[in-house]
Amino acid sequence: xxxxxxxxxxxxxxxxxxxxxxxxxxxxxxxxxxxxxxxxxxxxxxxxxxxxxxxxxxxxxxxxxxxxxxxxxxxxxxxxxxxxxxxxxxxxxxxxxxxxxxxxxxxxxxxxxxxxxxxxxxxxxxxxxxxxxxxxxxxxxxxxxxxxxxxxxxxxxxxxxxxxxxxxxxxxxxxxxxxxxxxxxxxxxxxxxxxxxxxxxxxxxxxxxxxxxxxxxxxxxxxxxxxxxxxxxxxxxxxxxxxxxxxxxxxxxxxxxxxxxxxxxxxxxxxxxxxxxxxxxxxxxxxxxxxxxxxxxxxxxxxxxxxxxxxxxxxxxxxxxxxxxxxxxxxxxxxxxxxx
Amino acid sequence: xxxxxxxxxxxxxxxxxxxxxxxxxxxxxxxxxxxxxxxxxxxxxxxxxxxxxxxxxxxxxxxxxxxx
Numbered sequence: 001x002x003x004x005x006x007x008x009x010x011x012x013x014x015x016x017x018x019x020x021x022x023x024x025x026x027x028x029x030x031x032x033x034x035x036x037x038x039x040x041x042x043x044x045x046x047x048x049x050x051x052x053x054x055x056x057x058x059x060x061x062x063x064x065x066x067x068x069x070x071x072x073x074x075x076x077x078x079x080x081x082x083x084x085x086x087x088x089x090x091x092x093x094x095x096x097x098x099x100x101x102x103x104x105x106x107x108x109x110x111x112x113x114x115x116x117x118x119x120x121x122x123x124x125x126x127x128x129x130x131x132x133x134x135x136x137x138x139x140x141x142x143x144x145x146x147x148x149x150x151x152x153x154x155x156x157x158x159x160x161x162x163x164x165x166x167x168x169x170x171x172x173x174x175x176x177x178x179x180x181x182x183x184x185x186x187x188x189x190x191x192x193x194x195x196x197x198x199x200x201x202x203x204x205x206x207x208x209x210x211x212x213x214x215x216x217x218x219x220x221x222x223x224x225x226x227x228x229x230x231x232x233x234x235x236x237x238x239x240x241x242x243x244x245x246x247x248x249x250x251x252x253x254x255x256x257x258x259x260x261x262x263x264x265x266x267x268x269x270x271x272x273x274x275x276x277x278x279x280x281x282x283x284x285x286x287x288x289x290x291x292x293x294x295x296x297x298x299x300x301x302x303x304x305x306x307x308x309x310x311x312x313x314x315x316x317x318x319x320x321x322x323x324x325x326x327x328x329x330x331x332x333x334x335x336x337x338x339x340x
Numbered sequence: 341x342x343x344x345x346x347x348x349x350x351x352x353x354x355x356x357x358x359x360x361x362x363x364x365x366x367x368x369x370x371x372x373x374x375x376x377x378x379x380x381x382x383x384x385x386x387x388x389x390x391x392x393x394x395x396x397x398x399x400x401x402x403x404x405x406x407x408x
Contacts (some may be wrong), residue, residue, distance in 0.1 A: 004343075007350035014357035025365045033372040040389065048399035068398070085398050182356060220360055237378040239371070257371040258363060281382035282375070283389055300376060325387045326399055338399050340392050 022259045030252075030261040034300045040283060043296050043306035045327065051082050051336035053089055056098075058330035059116075060148075060317045064105040067321035070328060071112045072336055073103035079114050081105075081126070084328065084338050093124055093133050106151040111136065113157055115146030121159050123171055139169045141176050148190045150199070158199055158213070160187035166201050168213060178216040182209060189232045200241050202229030208243050210255060222253040224260050231275045235299075236282040242299075244273030250287050252299065264297045266304060275317045280324025288315030294329055308339055 056076035063070045069090060071081050077098030081091040099117035106112065115121040121139040128134055144163030151157045152168075156177070160166045166180040166187055185204030192199045198219075202208045208229055210220040222241065231244035235252065240261070244250045250264040250273055264285065271290035278285050278299065285297040286308070294315050296306035308315075313332035320327045326340040383389055394400050 003347055004350060007347070007354050010354050011350070011357055014354065014361050017361045018357070021361065021365060025367045027367050028369045028372065030368075030372045030375075033369065034376055037376065043388070045388065048397070217359070218356060220363065221356075235375065236382070237375070240375060254368070254371040254375070256364075256366045257368045258365045259368070261368065261372060261375075279386050279388040281379050281386035281389060283379040283383055283386060286388075300379060320388070323387075324385075325392060325397075327388065340388060340397065340399060 018258075022257075025257055026259065030300070031302070037300060039301045039303050040298045040305050043284060045296075045306065045308060045339040047310050047337045047339055048326065049084060049087050049338040051080075051084070051087055051338070052334075053080055053092070054078065054334045054336075056334060057313075057332040058316060058334060058336060059100060060102045060114075061319055061328055061330040061336060062103055062105045063319045063321050063328065064109050065107050065322055066109065067323040067325060069105070069109065070319070070336075071103050071105045072317075072330055073100040073114050073116075074334065075100060076334075079103055079112060079124070081112065082336070084326070091126060091133050096122070096135075102146060102148045104149045104151055104157070106154055108154050110154055111151070113149050113151065115139075115149055115159065117145045119143065119145060119161070119163075121146050121149050121157060121169070123157070137171050137174050139171070139174055139176075142167065144186065147186065147188045150190060150192045152192065152196050152213070158190060158192060160190040160201050162186040164203070164205075166190060166199070166211065168216075178213070180209075180211050180216065180218065182218045182221075183207070185228070188228060188230050191233045193234055194238050200232050200234065202232035202243050202245075204228040206245070208232055208241055208253065210241070220255065220258055222251075222260065224251060224253075224263075225249070227272070231273055231287070233276055233278060236278055236280065242276055242278060242285060244276040244287050246272035248272060248289075250276055250285060250297065262302050264299075264302050269295070274315060277318045277320040277327065279320055279327075286318055286320065286327050288318045288329060290314050292331075294318060308337075310337055311335065 054074035097118035101116035227246035275288040294308035311331035
């Protein structure tokens with residue numbers, strides 16, 4: 001038997017082993033465990049603010065840690081930092097490349113980052129001496145589009161790319177400290193754990209992967225989706241992962257049981273999930289879809305308990321404030337809406 | 341050359357699968373119970389779940405009431 005054939009057989013055998021190990025701990029289903037719990041009551045959130053100013057599709061938004069300021073990115077070639085309480089624009093940053101697909105706010109509030117079809121992650125210093133916002137670094141090394149980025153701190157950022165890899169960068173030197181490879185399709189989205197030791201990525205190979213940032217290694221891989229995973233997030237207790245896919249469903253995977261616990265789906269939903277965010281307790285999952293709506297799911301009972309309707313085009317991004325007070329949706333209709 | 345690449349890739353895949361096969365797993369009953377417990381514990385302080393009183397809502401304009 002050639003080595004290739006041997007390796008193929010070994011891979012198949014290991015996959016069977018993983019399947020069997022997952023089955024062995026599957027002693028009950030989530031629906032069975034929560035059968036005695038009632039579905040949450042109808043959730044009706046109202047638009048409290050509409051952030052107007054972008055002139056084209058909004059592709060991404062991210063809340064600052066103060067739960068007040070947020071940054072949004074639009075293909076009008078601008079990053080706007082908003083004061084969501086007053087709707088004032090704190091900064092309007094013109095971008096070199098208008099093909100932006102992602103943006104991020106540093107936990108310190110000192111920087112924002114963005115990137116897209118330019119294959120780069122550009123870091124902007126918001127607290128420059130003369131008050132002007134300038135490009136601080138251009139992180140270039142990915143050979144595909146930048147789909148998502150998240151700061152660990154003011155000197156490190158993690159990116160995901162259409163080149164099928166994710167990377168940890170040293171912002172100071174502008175170099176990749178670690179490359180996370182393993183996905184067999186474009187990496188579309190990433191989320192960092194609360195303790196900043198791990199991150200999860202969702203990709204066009206239909207899988208989600210859990211990575212150890214310092215070891216540079218993939219710890220776990222979760223399958224089950226039938227199409228690209230566009231959105232990913234941690235459940236608030238850090239022990240579960242939420243994914244949203246072009247297959248129209250969201251899923252919750254438990255990290256310690258190493259398997260899918262539940263799928264959030266409805267036969268009436270026939271379009272892809274673009275974005276998702278859990279509420280503070282994790283009981284609600286807000287998910288944005290291609291059909292211009294956002295569905296609110298009871299995460300334990302897997303039932304739809306509300307809808308955010310108000311955009312005139314695809315909901316491309318959604319984020320819940322760190323303090324849980326509000327959700328923000330961004331849309332191809334060029335507006336951001338704040339709901340609670 | 342491409343054969344060497346494919347073998348290298350296949351070796352990497354097997355290595356990765358070995359890592360993933362070797363992790364410790366807890367029972368779904370335990371994992372699910374803890375998720376449920378977390379939701380219960382934090383439900384009362386989840387603004388989107390329990391609602392936000394107008395007086396405490398930073399996003400709501402506080403307009404004075406006009407008595408006609």
